[in-house]
Amino acid sequence: MMLIATKTNGATPLVMACRNGHYDVVEYLVDRCNADIEQPGSVVFDGETIEGAPPLWCAAAAGHFGVVKFLVKRGASVNSITKTNSTPLRAACFDGHYEIVKFLVEQGADIEVSNRHGHTCLMIACYKGHYQIAHFLLRLGANVNRKSVKGNTALHDCAESGSLNILKMLIEHGAVMDVDSYGMTPMLAASVTGHSHIVEYLIQLPQITRQASIDALELLGATFVDKKRDMIGALNLWKRAMRLRYAYGLAKLPKPPQLVTVEAYEHSREKRTIEELEDLLADPDEMRMQALLIRERILGPAHPDTSYYVRYRGAVYADAGKFSRCVSLWSYALDMQQAMLEPLNPMTQSSLFSFMELFSFMMGDEGRLIARRRRVPSVSFEDMLQVLDKAVWEVQAGLAKPPQDPGHLYKVLVIALHLACLAVKLLPSLGTAESQRTHATIFRLVSLNARGRLGHTALHIACSEEAGLVVRLFRYPACRFPSTTLVTSLLKAGADVSALDDTGSSALHVAARSSPCPGPLARALLASGAHLDARDGSGRTFAQLLGPAQPLHTICNPLQYTTLACLAARTIRAHSIPYLGQIPRHLEPFVTQH
Template identity: 60%
Template sequence: MKFQRPLILLPLLFAVVFDGETIEGAPPLWCAAAAGHLAVVKLLVRHSANVNSITKTNSTPLRAACFDGHFDIVKFLIEHHADIEIANRHGHTCLMIVCYKGHIKIAKYLLGLKADVNRKSVKGNTALHDCAESGSLEIMKLLLQHGARIEVDSYGMTPLLAASVTGHSHIVEYFKQHVGLVSRKDMVDAMELLGATYVDKKRDMMGALSLWRQAMEERFEDGKPPLPKSVPLMTVAAYNDAREVLTLDELEELVSDPDEIRMQALLIRERILGPVHPDTSYFVRYRGAVYADAGQFDRCISLWNYALDMQQKILEPMNPMTQSSLFSFTELFSFMISEHSRFRNSNSGGRGGRQIPPVAYDDILHVFEKALRELSLGMAHPTAVECSNLLGHMHRTMVLTMNICCLLARHQAFLSKQQSDRLFQYTEKLVQMAPVGNKVSPSNIFT
């Protein structure tokens, strides 16, 4: 009788690209589950593959199968003791990912197994938030039937506000029709925020005005306590000193002024979400980019500076979002300088025949000062020497700062003595800081 040598699976780990994202340390079972190969999954499990093995981001084969809705693999893994509550490094569970991806069959199955509907991620969001962000209304109804609570995440966002930010009006309407799920004030905020989303994401100004009108009517509905807006006393120069409308009459006057409607969207978003929420600075930057495309570079620079100030006050040093803002400035300034130079030399107009104005020296110096501040804070970070990610961020920030310095140097021949002295002062500060980056090839500095 011959004995067949048993197959022994070595603990191989792979780096695989899945949906455009590189997954480090993925076990073979994770790869098979993610790709939907049920036969391979069965073969690996039959040969003792660990059903609860994880990637470097703590993702399990079960979570991989949940991501793309491979129900048969999900069922098989759970029947072979896969743990439905193992969360990835962000605290996202299997139930959360199927809610976000809209896989209702798997959601029903997990809920039948008593999956925790109120589990929170690292940032405090729940499965209800994931449904709201993705627009999965039917799964949201299931979660509520299984005792899901309306919670607030670390940004102060409820599922209702999450739906408003992402523009899922059917989710907002569901909450509106089911009185008691949220407060009256929350509903008003949601309609106003949804209106802002209509302006910036859907470019539907009439839809936005309709939502703001409904919200205003609810604020001052007869027989109910009024809900006046809490607006700042000071205006924001970057918003063209616009003030948020406080009455229906003021709201009706917006119809003839599209630019004022756009500023209202920014004001509403900042009031409701606050400066901490990423969408607040993102849409300020987005609006600035739109102005730049229309040739209104002063408006763009003003808005981008406001967004950068917001980021530097709130985010940790050298946050990727702050780096992105600095990078946008380098691109904008480089474009304006090259296009203005082309116009001056050829006398034929800039891109598309449009004359591009020169970049103001003070505008570049202002951003250079902020880049130096970012670099200085990053170098003072207590883990800067030990953290490879932070070293990479510092390298990119250093390169951005040097690029801005080079843009300033191109103005040197036209500077007054006072301006030249300021440039020397800031450049000397950069040299004295002596920043050191990591070894990153020039081709992937900004990837």
């Protein structure tokens, strides 16, 4: 019994056997060992871990028809679900296992059960392009116009994946053109993904308006520029749209007036005539700005693709050595994300992290190496401080509305600290006013008293060599932790040197675990009031955490940092003198830590 219930990487023997199609093993575990036929486990499909997957789900997802029939015959529930509310039927629909789909439906599987995102079996069959399964589900009466949590329908999924035959079939079964939560129609979804054949088919439908056709063609042209790198194709699409705007005998549909221009787009304005469009062939860079303008106008700033392609274009400029253009576009995208998305959104995290990598590259040895071949400019103080301000704002917004995943706050806090680390490296070259602004921003960050993983404060993180977000951070020594410069600035801004994390460790204890512990870092903490003989939650002092390879005297003179108060506390603890309730209450934690 213990054997069949034992889990390896979250999977029981029965789950593993079903995942891999070992029929004989499945039969033995169920019939001879009385394995629980419904006990879920964790399995990996296409690199993604599926939590809480029942054995039947695993067999259906992997396409092992014989195992599926055996489990159902032994009483497995055909409507069992994973932690994300995915059923065995939906799993079979995902990878196109038609015979399994038919069998599960015959055994009572509910075709309308959706996963936690509201995606139904029909939607996933349409998205994956499984015509036979989609046709089968439609014949059974699947709801063709059902919406997911984000408002998309099966038509959206077909348009996004490029499945024209299934899209036609859906329309024949009564599918209607509707908008999702971003205001996207299926035709716009096809334009965003670059599926010209879908757009061309939908434009011909009588229910599609002229304005909808214009928007689809213009957006498709933007996709041709940024995704397909087809300038000629994009220009032809934009010219078609322009002709539709001014079609003979019909009311004119001019582009909406552009009241303001965007600095990040170099104050470009959308072209409003065929002649202006023709001139774009001589200016590819202006054509790229047109694509960004069109996408923002049609999709709006809330759509993820709007900021994504602004960031993409900035990255292309960075690769070409045009760093100021990159910073300008990335700043614009970050402003857009912080205005439109919830705090600590992964897309905002990614933008802040990209800035950190870019500035680290420009300030580090990598930038100097590239500079031998082309000029890498110095990081602008204003650019650095503006991004640091935005990172601090993101931490503040995250604290005001705590996220479901605390890891998001930790990531943004670490990014903010790495940016602060880079900012303080600029201080020697700055004037008094600029230095004060930098310290004021760091003070704001410290004042938030944000706590990350294991209850780490900003000071703990700055003292930890394990605070890197990803391995590639170690490519950039300019912002590597622990950082004595950053720690000094945090202490100057009022960081509490005595604050303890969830393990009872102070920043000094965290610093001691670095290999080796930087002497200047430890001395900066000690000079600010850290106690050399304070013990962490495991009862170890700074010297004990250093280990024999790095004796304490190589870092500091212990006598210089030992106070009478410390000696008195150690004496009380060494002689087991009762002190709780006998000394002022505010001194009790001090004595306890010694």
